[in-house]
Amino acid sequence: MALRHAVLAALLDGEYSGYQLAKIFDVSLSNFWYAVPQQLYAELAKLEREGLISGRQVIQRDRPNKRLFTVTDAGLAELATFAATPSKPSSIREDLLVMVQAVDRLDPAPVIAQLEERAVTAAAKVEIFDRMLQRLRGDLDEETFLREGDRIGPYLTCLRGRRFEQENRDWCDQAAALLRARAPLSG
Amino acid sequence: MALRHAVLAALLDGEYSGYQLAKIFDVSLSNFWYAVPQQLYAELAKLEREGLISGRQVIQRDRPNKRLFTVTDAGLAELATFAATPSKPSSIREDLLVMVQAVDRLDPAPVIAQLEERAVTAAAKVEIFDRMLQRLRGDLDEETFLREGDRIGPYLTCLRGRRFEQENRDWCDQAAALLRARAPLSG
DNA sequence: GCTGCCTAGTCAATGATATGACTACTCCTA
DNA sequence: TAGGAGTAGTCATATCATTGACTAGGCAGC
Structure with a gap:
């Protein structure tokens, strides 16, 4: 249930498209939370439906259009609630x-x-x-x-x-x- | 697909019941692979069907009967195959x-x-x-x-x-x- | 002109995990 | 004598995660 929070946390430092997020989850965030692109697109759709992020279309000429997402106030509140919820330790799985x-x-x-x-x-x-x-x-x-x-x-x-x-x-x-x-x- | 191998590895140092395995997965093995009892019972049933472990019934008077499992030669071979398969690194998820x-x-x-x-x-x-x-x-x-x-x-x-x-x-x-x-x- | 890679995103199917509830019997303690 | 904890195991279900394939255009190199 915390992929959504990882996505919100990643969107805190800027507007990103699903594709860009996939890159981030592959390098920096993979550090503590890995996800494949399909998961991200699904999660972004859910987050937008719930009003925790909002997307805007960016039309591009020489490459496919994309949608950039930002965290809404509701999303920030959701993150705050998450941060206040006791988290249980998860160990290595290797x-x-x-x-x-x-x-x-x-x-x-x-x-x-x-x-x-x-x-x-x-x-x-x-x-x-x-x-x-x-x-x-x-x-x-x-x-x-x-x-x-x-x-x-x-x-x-x-x-x-x-x-x-x-x-x-x-x-x-x-x-x-x-x-x-x-x-x-x-x- | 590696819960099965974790179970086989745990059964290498003795005969255990599902219940005992659950304890082991809760303390020592949880170190690198955690699983809830339900997963273990399901996995033990599958492993037995495939001939990788064999179980024997132990009848007890003052407590419920149990089934103890040991690794078969086929199970050991499966572990050897697993050990020779390149494993990809998995990072923290916290x-x-x-x-x-x-x-x-x-x-x-x-x-x-x-x-x-x-x-x-x-x-x-x-x-x-x-x-x-x-x-x-x-x-x-x-x-x-x-x-x-x-x-x-x-x-x-x-x-x-x-x-x-x-x-x-x-x-x-x-x-x-x-x-x-x-x-x-x-x- | 073909191949492969980059951007951007989607669909479908299976496998793994998590959650909660439930049986049934015993021993110990309040 | 009721309640709780320990032993032993099962069922159902919902969500999560993983894998593989697929569309579609552009650009660079051979």
Whole structure:
């Protein structure tokens, strides 16, 4: 029930079309909430019917027309209600961890390979987050920005994503090294 | 499609009933895969029909009879296939992060309250993980256990869970402190 | 002139998850 | 002696999420 709130939160910093939102949910917001385009279009339609966002058509010559959406006052009120509702913690849900859980009874080689691959992609994500953080804080240093900058919400969520991927990387490296040391013949 | 593999992985270290599995998915496995009892019973029925697990009835006097399940060779093969299938990374999906993303346009007080609450529950989870880790490694120290112990899979996944909750706690504390400092009048 | 990619959005179908209620029996406590 | 908590499992349903295919025009490269 929180995709709607994620959409509202994303629309807080500007007018976006469904297509643009899909991009955002693929890079920055995917950090804590991923959604495919179809979900977004469906959710946008519902939000508009309920008056939480309003859309306006933009006619374009050289490419398909689009509809840009903004949050209404009702939408902002809905977000405020959401923020005041106790949220329950949701934990990790990860195939790779299921594999590691079972690794003692399986051939460790493919699991090790996946751990090493994941460590690389996690490291790449850390760098992406670092660039996003730099862009968000502009020419201020982190401490000053967090104290005085406007819109620190996106910065804070980005920080959380960075830490998550950093931990992911470290853990994958450690697990892969351990499994490799224990099974020196395979892989 | 990976609940089935999580169930198979959980059944690797013994015979369990649906009810017992529900407990396991509520504490240790919830770490990386949560499921409600109804899902488990449905999945167990499917897995048995497909011959990946086999159940045996245990008749009890003073409480309801139960069915205990074990993984078959076919089930082990299914797990091996799963472990060799490339898995895509899945990230955090968390209501609290949606709230923080939007916090600049809302009253920060309820968000700060939730962050502080979450920091406490995360700290409690860290302690639970610490006890689980201690129990898993018995009287060995961590380094020795990881080098020589049998069944390090559950230990590694538990380590990942611990790190996740530790990061969660640190981030919640930091975010709450920052927001509090920026809005000294509310909350 | 063909192929592939980008923008913009839609339809349909299946699979996974969440929610709530319900049976039935036992033990313990107030 | 009634109520609550624990064990063991089931049913129904509504919403969410995932997958794949599909329209349609424009632009760039080979």
